[in-house]
Amino acid sequence: MQASASAAASRRFVLGVLSALPTLPAMFGATAAEAQAATPLPSWHDGPAKQTILDFVKATTDRASATYVPPEDRIATFDQDGTLWVEQPLYTQAFFALARVHELAPQHPEWKSHDPFKAALANDLPALAHLSERDWAEIIFATHAGMSQADFLEIATTWLVAAKHPRFKRLFTELVYQPMTEVLEYLRANQFATFIVTGGGQDFVRAYSQRVYGIPTQQVVGSSIVTKYDFKNGKAELMRLPKLFFNDNYAGKAIGIDMVIGKRPYAAFGNSTGDQQMLEYTGTGAGARLKMLVHHDDAAREYAYGPAGGLPGSKVGTFTQALMDEAKERAWTVISMKNDWKRIFAFET
C-alpha cells in the first residue's frame, strides 16, 4: 500500500512535471493537421499500403459511396506494442515492471534467489525476453497490485516522465511511430473513433494514452486485473488485487472489442499473432474493412523480427510465418516499415 499523504504530494509534483511536457496539440498543432488534410500521411511513401488507407477512408466516408458508414459506427482499433510504438527488446510495461521490482526488492529478500525475480534483479534482458506468460503474470501481480487505481496511475506516470529506452536513449513515450500517429490523426479527422486494443495492461496505457496518442482512457481496451470497491471515511477508491480479470489478447481482443465497444471495427491494425483474431473479426464485417499488419523489417532504423528474421526465440512480438500466410490468404495489408515509411520517429530529421 502507498502512503496516501506522500502520494498526494507526489501527485502534485507529477502533475507539475506533466504540464511542462509537450503535448500532442502543441507538437502537431492545427497547422500540421490542416496540412495533413490537404496531403494526408506525409511520412508514408506512396505505394499500396498508403493507397489502401486512402481508398478505405474514401469508401467509408463519401456519402455517395455504396459502403458509406455513419460516423457513430466508424471504429478503428490499434494494437499498441509493435504497432504504435517500439516493443523491443522488451515491452515498455515490462521495463516499468522491472523498475518496480528493483524498487520493491528491499521488502522481498526472497526475490534474490527466486526466478523470475532473480532475472529481473539482474536486468538480464535476453532471459527476460524468453520468460513465459506465467512468469510475467507473477511479476505483474507483485508490482501492479496492492494500491488504489489513483496511486497506480501516479506510480506509472512518475516512471514514464523519466524512463528511457536502452538503445534509443529517448523517453519511451517518444518512441511512437510517426506514420502511425498520422494514421490516427487522419482517421480522427474523418470522424473515426480511434481505440487502442492492447494485450498489455489497460491501466498502464491509460496513464499516457491521451498525452501521447490523443486517445482518452475510455478508448483504451486492454488486459486488466480485478479491482475492489473500497469506501472509507466518505471516500470511494478502487483497490487493485493480484488476480487477472481479463486477458485482452488473441481471441480476447475480439471479445474485449465486443465487450467495451459493442460493434465490429471497420479498421484494425496489429503486428503479431495476438492481433490475429482482431483482424479476422474486423474482416468478417460487410462493406469496406481495413486490415493491416506492421512488419518489422528495418533493423537499421528500428528492429527486424518475425518473418524478417532476427531475435530468435524471443517471446516479444510474435509475427509468425503462419500469420504472414493468413494475411496473404485473406488479403490483409502488410506494412513494411523499411519500404512504406519515410521516417519512423518524429525526432528523426
Next chain:
Amino acid sequence: MQASASAAASRRFVLGVLSALPTLPAMFGATAAEAQAATPLPSWHDGPAKQTILDFVKATTDRASATYVPPEDRIATFDQDGTLWVEQPLYTQAFFALARVHELAPQHPEWKSHDPFKAALANDLPALAHLSERDWAEIIFATHAGMSQADFLEIATTWLVAAKHPRFKRLFTELVYQPMTEVLEYLRANQFATFIVTGGGQDFVRAYSQRVYGIPTQQVVGSSIVTKYDFKNGKAELMRLPKLFFNDNYAGKAIGIDMVIGKRPYAAFGNSTGDQQMLEYTGTGAGARLKMLVHHDDAAREYAYGPAGGLPGSKVGTFTQALMDEAKERAWTVISMKNDWKRIFAFET
C-alpha cells in the same frame, strides 16, 4: 441456435423497419438543439434541481472557473431503468425475457411446472416483480444465450420495434423521460460524453441506445455474459454463453466505470440502491461533481415508489430510506418527478 439464413433475411427486414422509425435527430433536430442552447432544460421547472445542473455545467466548462474540466475528462454517467426511462411494473428487459420464454416454451415442456418459468408463462407480473436475482439469472441465461451477438442484436431489435408497455400502451422506447433527454443533450452540447451505466444487460441496451438516446454502443456499460470467439469458414462471430461475466450493479457500477471508462465521472444520475456506489465514487472526486437521484413520487403521471411509498415488496427499483438519508448526508440532489418535471414524456401535449 438461430438459423443463419433466416436470421440474415429477418435482419434485412428489421433494418428496413428501423429506417422508417423516427430517430433522435429527426425528432429533436438542430432547431430544437439550438433552442435548448438559449434556454436549456425546457421541461424542467425552475428550482434547485434544475439550477444545480446549470451551475455544474458553468463550473466545469467556463475556462475562467477554478473547477474547469478539459473536454476529454467530461464524463457523465446515467443509470438507465428508472433514471432515463420507466422501470415499472417490470424492467423492460424483463418483458423482453418473458416474450422469449413464451417463444421458446415449445422446446422446453418442463417449464410449465418449473418456477420461475411457470410464473413467466402465466404472465404473473406481481409474482415476477418479487423474483430473486437468482431466478432472473436463470431466465436470462435460458433466453439470452445460445446465439451469436449479431443474432441476439436482431432478436432484441425485432422485439423492440413492436412491444408495448401494459399501462401506457406505447412502445417501451417511447417511455423515455423527456427532462432526462434534455439533460443528455445539454451535457453533450457542453462536450460531456454521456454514458449509460446499467445493471441491466449491456447488449440489450446497445440494441437501441443510439436510436433512443443518441448514445453509441461504446458508451453503454452494463452487465454481461461470457462470450466465446468462434471462427468458421472464414467468418468470426462471438457466441453468447449462459454464464455471468460481469454484474454491473452496486459496487459493480464503480468497477465497471473504471474498467470501461478509466476515469471518475464528473456527473452521475441514478434512482436506486444499485446506483449508490456510482454516486459515492463520483462524489469522491475533486472539483465540481454532480450527483443526482430521480425520486419516483408521481403516481398520476408515472409511478410512486421508494420513500414515496407504493409497490411494497417489489424488487424493481429499490430506493430505500437509507439511500435518501445518504443523499441528504452527502448533499446529493434528489429530483422530484412530481415537482421538478413539467412533463415526463415527449408524447405528452
